[in-house]
Amino acid sequence: MTVTTEETLILVKPDGVVRGLTGEILRRIEARGYRLVNIRLVQANRSLLAQHYAEHEGKPFYEPLIEFMQSGPVVAIRVAGNRVIEGCRALAGATDPTAAAPGTIRGDLARDWGLKVQQNLVHGSDSPESAARELALWFG
Ligand code: DAT
Ligand code: MG
DSSP states (O other), rough: OOOEEEEEEEEOOOHHHHOHHHHHHHHHHHHHHHHEEEEEEOOOOOHHHHHTTTTGTTTTTTHHHHHTSSSSOOOEEEEEEHHHHHHHHHHHHHSTTTOOTTBBBHHOOOOOOOOSSOOOOOEEEEEEEHHHHHHHHHHH
C-alpha cells in the first residue's frame, strides 16, 4: 500500500502568538490527525516576508501585512499528512475572519479589528507549489 504524504507550511501569525493561541492552534491541527514534523519560533525580517508574500506585492494591504507580520514572533510549523494542504486551509477558514465559518480557527478565534490588514491568526499554504516554496523559505 502506498500512502502519499503531503506537507504544508502553517504560520501562527503575531496576533496568535501574542494572544496565547499557539497551543490551541497546534491542538486543532493535531486533533485532526495531522503530524507535526518541525516547529520554529521566528522573528521574521522584511526580506523573508517579501518573498513569502510576493504574490500580494502592490495590493493595498501589502505594506500593512508586511509590517504586521514583523510586529512580533511567528510560529512556523511543518505539517504532514494526506491532503494536509486542503485540510489545513479548511481548518483555518475564510480569509475575512468575520465571514469565516464557526468551527474554523478564524471563525472561532479571530475578528475584524478595523485595521488595514486582517489579523486572522494563521497562514496556510494554498497549493503543492506554494507549500514547497514556502517550506524552503521557512525551514531551508
Ligand atoms: P489567506 O491568508 O487566506 O491565504 P491571502 O493569501 O489572500 O489570504 O492574503 C494574505 C493575508 O493578507 C490574509 O491572511 C490577510 C491579508 N488580507 C488579504 N486580503 C485582505 C483584504 N482585502 N483586506 C485586508 N487584509 C487582507
Ligand atoms: Mg494566501
